[in-house]
Amino acid sequence: QKEVEQNSGPLSVPEGAIASLNCTYSDRGSQSFFWYRQYSGKSPELIMFIYSNGDKEDGRFTAQLNKASQYVSLLIRDSQPSDSATYLCAVKNDYKLSFGAGTTVTVRA
């Protein structure tokens, strides 16, 4: 079992819609959770992090954490073509982050 699992996609959403991305993790003791966005050919860029159960909102992005169910999700509201990228879920274990394989999102105009 992988430490961090994500649906690989691609997830195609129309412009203006909500994109919903999910991530599950195996280590129940994990405390810190991150979402990165990676454009093709570029390095990952941090967009959200969450440490506590519940929701955290930043602009059009909302991260949701449920430690009991061991899942983290990312909602992108009012999706724009510029949101088309691969989104990586990462979970902190000891001194390093474990990354999922990423979900590719395509926002169609």
Added chain:
Amino acid sequence: EADIYQTPRYLVIGTGKKITLECSQTMGHDKMYWYQQDPGMELHLIHYSYGVNSTEKGDLSSESTVSRIRTEHFPLTLESARPSHTSQYLCASRQGNQPQHFGDGTRLSIL
């Protein structure tokens, strides 16, 4: 926001050459990481460091080596490059429980 610098950005070099990929950060972060990523594929951790004089191998076996003599500097070396080493190499750093930030990466192509 961390300032992490990787050089070179692109490198095309012949088989058998010794290569050093540079990574420096100016934030005094204690933890630094090297990842390898092929196009469209997932990130693989190849080396990491908790601090000066500490280095560990990552999840993916790699023929590269690293050193951490200074806090700000974490170079990665390939003693004898092979075509199988062609990939993108990403350096990252963080401090404590703060988020991890990545450099712009080095695209390595071995002929």
